[in-house]
Amino acid sequence: HDQSPDRVYSEGNVCPWSPFRLPFLASCLVSGPHNPTVLQSKLEYEKIAATENGWNGPYLCLGRFCVWSNDGYGNGGASIVTTLSSRDKVAQIPNRSTGAAHDTSHFQAVAIPGKGIGLVATRLIRRGEEITAVRPAVVAHEDLLDELELGSQNALLDQAARALPDERRQLFLAQAGELGGHRIADIMFTNSFQVSLGPESQRHFGNFPEVSRLNHDCRPSLVYYIDQNLTHRTHAVRDIQLGEELTISYLDSFRVRSVRQARARASWGFSCGCLQCSLPEAEAEASDARLFSIYQVENQLADLKNANVSTSTIEEFIALYKEERLDHKMADAYTLAALNYNTFGLEAKAKEYASLSLEQGLLEHGQDAADMEAMRILADQPRGHWTWNTRQQ
Numbered sequence: 001h002d003q004s005p006d007r008v009y010s011e012g013n014v015c016p017w018s019p020f021r022l023p024f025l026a027s028c029l030v031s032g033p034h035n036p037t038v039l040q041s042k043l044e045y046e047k048i049a050a051t052e053n054g055w056n057g058p059y060l061c062l063g064r065f066c067v068w069s070n071d072g073y074g075n076g077g078a079s080i081v082t083t084l085s086s087r088d089k090v091a092q093i094p095n096r097s098t099g100a101a102h103d104t105s106h107f108q109a110v111a112i113p114g115k116g117i118g119l120v121a122t123r124l125i126r127r128g129e130e131i132t133a134v135r136p137a138v139v140a141h142e143d144l145l146d147e148l149e150l151g152s153q154n155a156l157l158d159q160a161a162r163a164l165p166d167e168r169r170q171l172f173l174a175q176a177g178e179l180g181g182h183r184i185a186d187i188m189f190t191n192s193f194q195v196s197l198g199p200e201s202q203r204h205f206g207n208f209p210e211v212s213r214l215n216h217d218c219r220p221s222l223v224y225y226i227d228q229n230l231t232h233r234t235h236a237v238r239d240i241q242l243g244e245e246l247t248i249s250y251l252d253s254f255r256v257r258s259v260r261q262a263r264a265r266a267s268w269g270f271s272c273g274c275l276q277c278s279l280p281e282a283e284a285e286a287s288d289a290r291l292f293s294i295y296q297v298e299n300q301l302a303d304l305k306n307a308n309v310s311t312s313t314i315e316e317f318i319a320l321y322k323e324e325r326l327d328h329k330m331a332d333a334y335t336l337a338a339l340n341y342n343t344f345g346l347e348a349k350a351k352e353y354a355s356l357s358l359e360q361g362l363l364e365h366g367q368d369a370a371d372m373e374a375m376r377i378l379a380d381q382p383r384g385h386w387t388w389n390t391r392q393q
């Protein structure tokens with residue numbers, strides 16, 4: 001079976017169901033009866049078919065999931081495969097957000113030995129710079145995988161790709177696939193990020209073609225988060241030299257090397273050869289041991305009443321993070337340090353680490369992150385925070 005993008009795209013085995021989109025595929029105008037939707041009533045259809053903030057559709061519904069698309073959304077259009085309630089959430093997001101222009105002048109895509117294509121810096125990039133800010137091309141509800149059989153999942157994803165404007169669809173189809181099989185599903189699984197539209201029941205996969213060329217490193221040069229407007233933002237977490245690769249971490253950075261490598265193989269089909277994974281055996285063992293120590297000390301510090309904690313525990317904790325080169329994970333470490341210093345009534349230290357947490361947190365999580373408010377109080381008025389002087393030195 002030929003799975004080339006062109007073939008999959010032109011198969012036309014699923015026709016747009018919505019009257020808004022019928023002219024979209026010429027073959028569908030003359031094809032036989034095709035109504036795969038499970039919507040029960042005309043009323044239900046009319047409710048669902050209304051255009052919301054540029055979201056047109058549904059083009060196809062299977063189970064409780066439908067496909068909608070919006071040509072004016074974000075970076076050249078997007079399709080969503082989701083439920084009606086999640087569609088409503090997406091429709092509340094403005095089509096464009098400030099600062100979400102995609103400036104590519106500071107990096108370029110090149111072949112990287114053993115990694116396919118990757119992005120490298122075309123100038124010195126300073127820590128803290130925003131590198132990309134892009135909206136998704138395709139967003140798909142995670143529950144598709146549990147609730148629909150494979151053929152239906154693929155039909156919805158095909159329809160989502162088909163409903164994208166031409167240029168956006170070409171960019172989407174140009175992404176790497178690693179796992180083989182159905183081409184669009186492969187693209188989604190190889191290149192997607194977890195996107196939440198609220199509670200767990202609204203977890204989605206988000207595909208952002210402009211950042212799909214970022215390869216993995218266990219100690220990456222960029223951090224990313226996806227904000228409430230579904231904008232995927234990356235920032236440099238350290239200075240990046242001209243010609244150096246821009247990377248993100250696909251994996252849990254706190255796992256030992258063997259686990260990280262097994263997960264990279266299982267999910268993306270590569271053996272991680274990053275600097276941290278390529279350490280000589282003795283150093284790799286020392287790195288694994290440090291990660292275990294971080295886990296233990298973190299548990300101690302998270303209990304703000306733990307009597308065994310001293311200021312040297314906090315110092316040791318921060319030193320372990322730095323030695324382990326966890327530049328991209330410092331926000332939570334600084335938060336814990338600030339809170340613990342405050343429990344000892346050490347005002348200057350509490351302020352210092354709260355400020356560091358705020359600065360790093362903006363890069364890692366954005367300004368809406370959960371701990372930001374507590375850190376703002378601590379950076380400004382440590383004595384006004386409930387943790388002030390609650391523990392004896």
Ligand SMILES: C[S@@+](CC[C@H](N)C(=O)[O-])C[C@H]1O[C@@H](n2cnc3c(N)ncnc32)[C@H](O)[C@@H]1O
Nearest residue numbers: 114115116117176178212213214215216268270
């Ligand atoms: C999201 S894509 C990244 C861009 C991809 N290299 C490309 O050519 O489009 C993920 C795929 O890139 C490759 N990749 C990413 N990081 C890698 C690494 N550290 N070492 C080897 N291959 C890597 C794997 O093939 C993986 O499935």
